[in-house]
Amino acid sequence: xxxxxxxxxxxxxxxxxxxxxxxxxxxxxxxxxxxxxxxxxxxxxxxxxxxxxxxxxxxxxxxxxxxxxxxxxxxxxxxxxxxxxxxxxxxxxxxxxxxxxxxxxxxxxxxxxxxxxxxxxxxxxxxxxxxxxxxxxxxxxxxxxxxxxxxxxxxxxxxxxxxxxxxxxxxxxxxxxxxxxxxxxxxxxxxxxxxxxxxxxxxxxxxxxxxxxxxx
Amino acid sequence: xxxxxxxxxxxxxxxxxxxxxxxxxxxxxxxxxxxxxxxxxxxxxxxxxxxxxxxxxxxxxxxxxxxxxxxxxxxxxxxxxxxxxxxxxxxxxxxxxxxxxxxxxxxxxxxxxxxxxxxxxxxxxxxxxxxxxxxxxxxxxxxxxxxxxxxxxxxxxxxxxxxxxxxxxxxxxxxxxxxxxxxxxxxxxxxxxxxxxxxxxxxxxxxxxxxxxxxxxxxxxxxxxxxxxxxxxxxxxxxxxxxxxxxxxxxxx
Numbered sequence: 001x002x003x004x005x006x007x008x009x010x011x012x013x014x015x016x017x018x019x020x021x022x023x024x025x026x027x028x029x030x031x032x033x034x035x036x037x038x039x040x041x042x043x044x045x046x047x048x049x050x051x052x053x054x055x056x057x058x059x060x061x062x063x064x065x066x067x068x069x070x071x072x073x074x075x076x077x078x079x080x081x082x083x084x085x086x087x088x089x090x091x092x093x094x095x096x097x098x099x100x101x102x103x104x105x106x107x108x109x110x111x112x113x114x115x116x117x118x119x120x121x122x123x124x125x126x127x128x129x130x131x132x133x134x135x136x137x138x139x140x141x142x143x144x145x146x147x148x149x150x151x152x153x154x155x156x157x158x159x160x161x162x163x164x165x166x167x168x169x170x171x172x173x174x175x176x177x178x179x180x181x182x183x184x185x186x187x188x189x190x191x192x193x194x195x196x197x198x199x200x201x202x203x204x205x206x207x208x209x210x211x212x213x214x215x216x
Numbered sequence: 217x218x219x220x221x222x223x224x225x226x227x228x229x230x231x232x233x234x235x236x237x238x239x240x241x242x243x244x245x246x247x248x249x250x251x252x253x254x255x256x257x258x259x260x261x262x263x264x265x266x267x268x269x270x271x272x273x274x275x276x277x278x279x280x281x282x283x284x285x286x287x288x289x290x291x292x293x294x295x296x297x298x299x300x301x302x303x304x305x306x307x308x309x310x311x312x313x314x315x316x317x318x319x320x321x322x323x324x325x326x327x328x329x330x331x332x333x334x335x336x337x338x339x340x341x342x343x344x345x346x347x348x349x350x351x352x353x354x355x356x357x358x359x360x361x362x363x364x365x366x367x368x369x370x371x372x373x374x375x376x377x378x379x380x381x382x383x384x385x386x387x388x389x390x391x392x393x394x395x396x397x398x399x400x401x402x403x404x405x406x407x408x409x410x411x412x413x414x415x416x417x418x419x420x421x422x423x424x425x426x427x428x429x430x431x432x433x434x435x436x437x438x439x440x441x442x443x444x445x446x447x448x449x450x451x452x453x454x455x456x457x458x459x460x461x462x463x464x465x466x467x468x469x
Binding site for chain 1: 266267268299300302303304306308310311312313314323324327328361362363377378380381
């Protein structure tokens with residue numbers, strides 16, 4: 001029993017490391033995704049083309065490969081590591097998720113009726129006022145379901161960080177195989193992921209209800 | 217006094233010329249109805265006046281000041297006051313769904329006040345909004361959301377919202393075309409009640425009876441030009457052109 005409690009607490013520390021990736025990635029990728037979305041919708045064709053090509057590369061290659069490239073790449077090219085594992089993980093995850101988010105945003109933004117922009121314009125509102133005061137909340141309401149999918153995927157993708165020596169939950173559990181011959185902690189980690197995704201599911205459900213007062 | 221003058225306004229979409237030189241002037245307080253078949257250019261004219269489309273050439277002059285001028289192949293020149301000289305009520309209402317009725321009215325004036333030094337106070341904006349809601353008969357719906365209103369009520373809110381910016385000229389783009397027949401009456405009554413010596417209105421409409429009753433002047437647009445123009449009596453009772461006669465008799469069937 002004591003062993004169970006100790007391992008539970010130890011894994012909780014590992015899960016804390018997992019959560020760091022999760023929250024830092026969201027903090028950067030949610031706004032960055034909006035910038036990328038604007039880039040890919042730009043009327044300035046070269047910018048739109050470059051942005052879309054970038055999104056294609058990021059979405060078209062494995063996150064694990066990107067992690068390795070960002071962490072070990074500078075070492076291979078310049079003969080010297082530039083980034084700490086933590087920094088490399090944050091950067092790679094943020095950019096990777098921003099690209100996925102940008103496509104969800106773009107779909108949401110393009111689905112809003114032209115009349116909403118036109119109403120803003122004829123009422124003398126600036127383009128940014130119209131976007132932030134009128135369009136954005138309608139977009140949020142529409143993209144909630146695909147966003148919750150991505151966010152839940154992120155919870156589990158964090159386990160990839162260990163390939164660049166970032167010690168997160170799965171790594172913590174695997175140590176028990178090597179050091180104590182215990183296999184069960186590895187499977188026990190599933191509970192942590194499940195509980196956390198349950199919380200996220202509740203949160204998104206609550207948000208959806210919160211925005212239920214209007215139709216868009 | 218002329219509140220509005222339009223000179224030789226032209227608009228092309230690709231190779232298709234939709235407005236082929238529109239000349240028009242309006243006196244303050246005048247109500248103008250624009251009739252004509254779909255695709256004739258009525259709505260495009262209204263959209264050019266509200267700068268939702270940029271006319272390729274021509275001039276728009278409000279109260280003696282040129283607010284928009286364009287020459288073929290050049291970048292149009294638009295004055296900062298141009299946009300708010302005109303107000304527009306859309307066929308599809310286009311209320312902001314996440315805001316309740318009074319917030320829909322107050323949003324744009326609030327943002328404008330924030331942009332200006334010594335802008336209008338929030339209390340003044342609210343007082344004006346409440347007064348306009350009373351004008352359109354929706355005082356008790358102030359805190360309702362657009363999705364809780366009928367089409368007719370939504371359109372009355374949209375009218376009040378446009379009036380909040382006190383435009384020199386208020387335009388209506390087929391304001392009853394997306395309403396059930398039993399709801400058109402309330403909207404038309406509100407528009408009629410707005411008519412006074414100060415308020416200049418341009419109404420694109422398919423409601424011939426309404427155009428006849430409410431307008432001081434009617435123009436018939438066909439193939440991008442003003443085919444016929446006159447008092448409601450002249451246009452509806454003694455149409456001169458073949459096209460207008462055909463248009464009016466088609467509507468009676």
